[in-house]
Amino acid sequence: MRRTGIVSYWRQYLAISPFFLVFVGFNLIPVFFTLYLAFQRWDGLGDMQFAGLDQFKFLIHDPTFWLSVRNTIIIWVLGTFPMLFVALIIAVMLNAGVRFTPFYRIAYFLPNVTSLVAVALFFFAIFSSSNGLVNAVLHLLHLPQVQWLQNPFAIKVVIALLMSWQWTGYNAIIYLAGLQTIPSQLYEAAQLDGAGPVRMFRHITVPLLRPIILFTLIVSTVTGLQSFTEPQVLFGSTASVNPNSGGPGQAGLTMMLYFYHQAFDNNDYGYGAAIVWALFLLILLFVVINWRLVARSERRGTR
Amino acid sequence: MELSRRRLLQAGLLAAAGGVTAACGGSKSSGSGSGSGSKDIALWYWAGGLSDKVVADSVTHFTAQGTIKPSVIGGDFKQKLTTTLAAGRSLPAITGIKGEDIAALLPQAKQFVDLNTLGADKLQSQYLTWKWKQGSTQDGKLIGFPIDIGPTGLFYRADLFEKAGLPSKPEDVAKQIVTWDDWFEAGKQLHGKVPKSFPVNTVQSILSAAIGQNTVRFIDTNNKFVGDQDHIRKAWDTALKPLQLGIDAKINDNSWNAAIAGGTVAAEVGAAWHGLDISSAGPDTKGKWRVAPTPSGPANIGGSFLAIPAKGDNHDLAFQVISWLLNADNQARGFTDASLFPSMPAAYKLPALTGGDPFFGGQVTIDVFGPAAEKIPIAYEAPADAAVAAPYYNEIIKVETGKDANQAWNDAVSQAKQIAAKQGVN
Numbered sequence: 001m002r003r004t005g006i007v008s009y010w011r012q013y014l015a016i017s018p019f020f021l022v023f024v025g026f027n028l029i030p031v032f033f034t035l036y037l038a039f040q041r042w043d044g045l046g047d048m049q050f051a052g053l054d055q056f057k058f059l060i061h062d063p064t065f066w067l068s069v070r071n072t073i074i075i076w077v078l079g080t081f082p083m084l085f086v087a088l089i090i091a092v093m094l095n096a097g098v099r100f101t102p103f104y105r106i107a108y109f110l111p112n113v114t115s116l117v118a119v120a121l122f123f124f125a126i127f128s129s130s131n132g133l134v135n136a137v138l139h140l141l142h143l144p145q146v147q148w149l150q151n152p153f154a155i156k157v158v159i160a161l162l163m164s165w166q167w168t169g170y171n172a173i174i175y176l177a178g179l180q181t182i183p184s185q186l187y188e189a190a191q192l193d194g195a196g197p198v199r200m201f202r203h204i205t206v207p208l209l210r211p212i213i214l215f216t217l218i219v220s221t222v223t224g225l226q227s228f229t230e231p232q233v234l235f236g237s238t239a240s241v242n243p244n245s246g247g248p249g250q251a252g253l254t255m256m257l258y259f260y261h262q263a264f265d266n267n268d269y270g271y272g273a274a275i276v277w278a279l280f281l282l283i284l285l286f287v288v289i290n291w292r293l294v295a296r297s298e299r300r301g302t303r
Numbered sequence: 304m305e306l307s308r309r310r311l312l313q314a315g316l317l318a319a320a321g322g323v324t325a326a327c328g329g330s331k332s333s334g335s336g337s338g339s340g341s342k343d344i345a346l347w348y349w350a351g352g353l354s355d356k357v358v359a360d361s362v363t364h365f366t367a368q369g370t371i372k373p374s375v376i377g378g379d380f381k382q383k384l385t386t387t388l389a390a391g392r393s394l395p396a397i398t399g400i401k402g403e404d405i406a407a408l409l410p411q412a413k414q415f416v417d418l419n420t421l422g423a424d425k426l427q428s429q430y431l432t433w434k435w436k437q438g439s440t441q442d443g444k445l446i447g448f449p450i451d452i453g454p455t456g457l458f459y460r461a462d463l464f465e466k467a468g469l470p471s472k473p474e475d476v477a478k479q480i481v482t483w484d485d486w487f488e489a490g491k492q493l494h495g496k497v498p499k500s501f502p503v504n505t506v507q508s509i510l511s512a513a514i515g516q517n518t519v520r521f522i523d524t525n526n527k528f529v530g531d532q533d534h535i536r537k538a539w540d541t542a543l544k545p546l547q548l549g550i551d552a553k554i555n556d557n558s559w560n561a562a563i564a565g566g567t568v569a570a571e572v573g574a575a576w577h578g579l580d581i582s583s584a585g586p587d588t589k590g591k592w593r594v595a596p597t598p599s600g601p602a603n604i605g606g607s608f609l610a611i612p613a614k615g616d617n618h619d620l621a622f623q624v625i626s627w628l629l630n631a632d633n634q635a636r637g638f639t640d641a642s643l644f645p646s647m648p649a650a651y652k653l654p655a656l657t658g659g660d661p662f663f664g665g666q667v668t669i670d671v672f673g674p675a676a677e678k679i680p681i682a683y684e685a686p687a688d689a690a691v692a693a694p695y696y697n698e699i700i701k702v703e704t705g706k707d708a709n710q711a712w713n714d715a716v717s718q719a720k721q722i723a724a725k726q727g728v729n
Contacts, residue, residue, distance in 0.1 A: 041727065043686070044385050045411045049727075058725045063718065064697075130561050248555065249704065250697060264382055266690040267407050271725060 038273035048270075055274035065275065067250060068258040069282070071156065075254060076224040076286075079160035084216060087168050091175035092205065105176070108169035120162060120233035124149070127158050149234065152251035159252055162230045167223075171216045178212035179205065214294040221286050225279065228256035255279045342369030342617045344624055345395035349380045352399045352607055353450065354640035357633045361624060369620050388414050394612040396621040402437075402606045405447050406684040409440050416611040417444040421622035429631075433681040434646045438608045441524065441683075447608025448625050449646035451637065453574030454675040455512055455602045456594040457486070458581060460500075461664065463569045463591075467496035473666060476595040483513070483541050486598040490550045493569060500569040501552035503545040504559060506699050512572045513538035514692070515602025515682075521692055521719065522685035528723040530691060531716045542699060543708055553703050560584040572597060574604040575644040575672050582662045590664045594671045601675035606646065648677060687726035694718035 038055055040048040059065055094104055111119070126133040127148035135145045148154045182205065190200050206213070231254055235247035245261060246253025253261075255275060263272025344365070346358065355375075362371045374395070376383055381404045387394055388411070400408060408414075423445050427435055430449050438447030457480070461471040469489055470476050480486045490502030503509060514520065514535065521530040529535070545551040554562050562568045564585035571577060581592060609629065611621050627633070634645035635655040650656060651673040659665035685691075698715040702708050 041725075043407065043410075045388055045408075045414065054725065058721060061721065063714075128558075130558055245693070245697070248700065264379065266693075267385075267686070268690065268726065 034273045034276060037270055038277050040270045042269045043267040044269055051270060055270050058271065059274050059278060064250065064253070065255075065258065065278075068246075068253045068255045068275075069278075071246070071251065072225055072227070072254045072256075072279075072282075075156050075159050075163070075227060076221070078156060079163035079227070080217075080220045080224045083164040083168050084171055084213070084220060086164075087171035087216070088175050088209075088213075090168070090172040091179055092201065094172070094176050095179040105173060108172050110169065111165050112167065112170040116162075116166060116229045117233050119165065120230055123158060123162055123165075124234050150248050152249045155234075155247055155251040159227065159230045159234065159254075162234075163224060163227060167220065171220070174212060174216055175209065178209050182208050210294065214291070217290050217294060218287055221290055222283055225283050225286065226256050227254050228260065231257050232260070255282070342620055344369050344371045344397060344617055344621055345615070346371055346373040346397045346624070347376050347380075347384070347395040348373070348399040348609075349401070350375050350377065351641055352401075353628065354633075354637040354643065356640050357628060357636050360633075361628055364627065365620075365624060368623070369617065371624060388612065391614055394615045396611065396615040396617050397625060398610055398612060398615075399450070400447050400608045400610050402453075402608070403689065405438060405608055406688055407686040408610075409446060410686055412440045412444055412446055414613055415446045416613050416618050417446070418448055418611065418622060418625075419443070419445050421611075421618060423448065423622070423626075426626060429647055429649060431646050431648065431676060431679070433603070433679050434606065436681050437684070447610050448629060450607045450609055450629060451605075451634075451643035452646045452676055452679075453576055453603055453605030453644065454672045454679060455515070455572060455574050455597045455604060456668075456671050456675060457570060457572055457597055458578065458592055458594055459502075459570040460566065460588070460591050461593045463493065463497055463500050463566065467493040469493060471593070473593050473595050473671065476593070477671075480595065480598055483509075483544070483598045487544050487548055487550065490545065490570070491548055494550045497569070500566055501550055502570045503551045504562065504568045504571060505553060505555040506542045506546055506551060506703055507555060507696055508572055509545060510538060510542035510696065510699055511604065512597060512602045513541045513599075515604065516597075516600045516680065518680045518682050520682050520684055521688055522683075522723065522728055524683045525729075526685065526727075527729045528691070528720060530695070530719045530723070535695070536712070539695070539699070539712060543702060546703060551703065555700060555703070564588065575668070576605060576642050578660075578662065578668070579642050589662050592663050593666050594663060594668050596671055596675060601679050603679045606644070644672065644676070646676075648673070651676075685728070687723060687728055690726060691719045691723050691728070694722065 037048075039051060039053070041051040041054070042048045090108065094101055098104065127135075129135060129145070129147045129149060132148065134148065138145050146154050148158050186204050186208075187200055190204060195203070231246050231252035235245075235252050246257055256279065259272045259275040259279070262268045262275060348358075358371075358373045362373070365371055380399070381401060384398055384400070427445075431452065434449045434452055435445070438449060439445045457476075459476065464476070465471045469492060470479055480489055486502070493500060493502050517534045517538065519529060519534055521528065521535065523529050546553075552562060552568055554568065559568070563571075563581055564587060566588070571581060573580070578592075578594070582589065609625050611618055611625070615621065629647070631645070631647050631649040631653065634643070634647050634650045635653040637643035638645055638650070639655045645651065645656070651669050656669045656673075657667060659667050694715040698706070698711040698718075702711045
């Protein structure tokens with residue numbers, strides 16, 4: 001027998017194995033454990049009781065769960081689409097040969113590496129209704145003040161702004177890298193044909209960036225639907241009564257925060273597992289929809 | 304031998320591997336403690352759970368018998384405790400348990416040592432009965448040894464009361480305000496004469512106190528859901544009265560601090576430790592606040608316990624440490640150092656507690672909280688109690704922002720029933 005395949009490459013497999021061992025141990029196995037847990041009733045310490053589909057049945061009838069789904073989707077929409085659009089504009093502007101481009105690249109990327117908790121605390125201070133900076137500026141411009149952290153919709157806007165703050169720079173850098181792969185001859189040829197900047201953007205830049213836009217959209221969907229740190233830091237408390245419930249009217253209660261509240265505050269790990277798997281299905285659904293919408297035209301284009 | 308990159312890498316890997324195994328071996332020997340003669344007592348608590356000075360003194364007090372190793376655990380204390388209990392290893396000899404977590408840990412009583420077997424039953428008479436019961440299982444095993452309690456009182460702005468023509472001395476207030484209705488009457492008068500001040504900050508705080516005044520909560524001792532019955536309905540209606548009378552400030556968020564400082568909130572029903580929250584929110588109002596007994600009787604909010612995990616070491620010495628840390632003198636010191644209200648009536652007569660409090664204009668607050676502590680009712684708290692109570696608190700806030708009260712009640716009850724069923728309650 002020829003010693004081909006795995007056996008002859010064992011050194012290479014050994015070299016890459018640490019990551020996969022850690023991945024299997026700390027990511028893959030817990031994922032299946034959570035699936036198993038979704039069919040049990042467990043408080044973290046005692047014995048597990050088999051509960052069949054009870055957790056899922058309760059999930060479907062739980063108004064708070066559906067509230068968290070609505071909140072999650074609204075926050076995702078508010079925090080992703082404007083953010084990606086702005087990131088693309090920034091990338092196009094940076095690509096246009098502004099001076100000090102490296103400085104701008106670093107500056108735009110910086111929010112992505114700063115601690116989200118620290119930024120959330122900062123946002124908590126400036127969006128405060130009575131003595132926050134934002135309301136002070138609105139007052140100066142003779143605009144009506146907004147109860148940023150009390151009004152249900154305003155709460156979602158603040159959380160979406162937090163997400164945008166963190167991810168705009170990251171996506172702009174990715175788009176910038178993509179823009180630099182577009183050959184400039186295309187733009188020159190279009191200019192010769194009399195196209196203005198907007199037409200060039202619509203007919204050259206966007207179609208050629210489509211795979212990258214798809215990538216950023218998928219990544220933003222997966223991370224945006226899992227937002228947890230923002231509402232938890234903005235409204236979390238160590239209160240002994242009903243902590244981590246997403247602020248006034250539970251307007252900031254995302255699905256991840258609801259999962260955290262059920263599993264770790266109420267010691268209901270089985271129900272938490274069910275919520276998390278529902279979130280997984282939701283993310284899968286949105287990713288498939290995004291893929292269908294964005295990738296489909298690409299297939300047509302290359303034919 | 305030439306110094307090639309390959310040789311450098313090999314040497315580096317060997318050194319790293321050697322370092323890792325040395326570190327592993329080293330930490331193992333310091334992990335489990337017992338067996339080498341000196342007894343190690345690891346003590347886990349959260350910041351503010353015990354007085355740090357008292358803990359430091361315990362280390363010197365017990366040096367002859369063993370080494371106490373206190374650790375202040377930051378972050379989510381309950382989570383860390385639960386994970387370590389589930390793992391079953393490297394458990395501390397003594398751990399704190401927060402009041403809001405004790406109900407969920409009592410069903411797991413076999414994870415802890417029954418302190419009565421170590422001599423706690425001899426100390427039972429020195430501590431408050433209801434607190435002792437709160438830390439015990441239904442069949443009488445003591446899991447949590449009482450640290451502190453949170454007896455409620457009515458904090459009020461004496462200067463604003465005077466302005467409104469109400470009695471301002473605590474004794475006079477206590478005579479006039481005996482029930483919730485008396486309080487709401489007085490509140491109406493206060494808001495009428497001082498329009499920018501409200502006697503109630505949010506209906507949630509009234510609901511919390513009213514529920515705590517009962518001897519039954521949301522689930523009775525037979526594990527049956529009783530959240531739809533009269534005693535809860537009465538608490539709900541009581542909590543909504545200020546809203547209907549227009550004396551509710553509707554402040555349930557971070558603007559509370561400014562409201563206290565500015566006088567928008569003229570009174571608070573809260574536990575003894577709530578006085579600290581008030582003084583940090585409104586330091587300029589020092590000397591203007593007083594405390595009176597809670598209308599319709601005291602409730603308890605907060606207060607924690609110390610427990611001995613069954614898989615920890617040195618149970619007998621651990622219990623000696625616990626009973627020393629929580630004797631009358633040290634509980635009084637806990638009050639001065641960390642505002643931990645003692646769970647031992649004997650401590651109420653000590654000088655640390657009988658001195659006047661300058662924030663309350665020199666009032667001896669123990670005169671209100673001491674009798675309140677002894678009158679707190681004994682109520683069974685099921686592990687699912689907090690989860691079942693949540694819908695009531697969420698819905699009552701919605702009434703504050705305009706929802707119909709009856710609709711909110713029905714929604715709260717139906718949701719609570721579903722949650723109870725999910726948690727295995729009848």
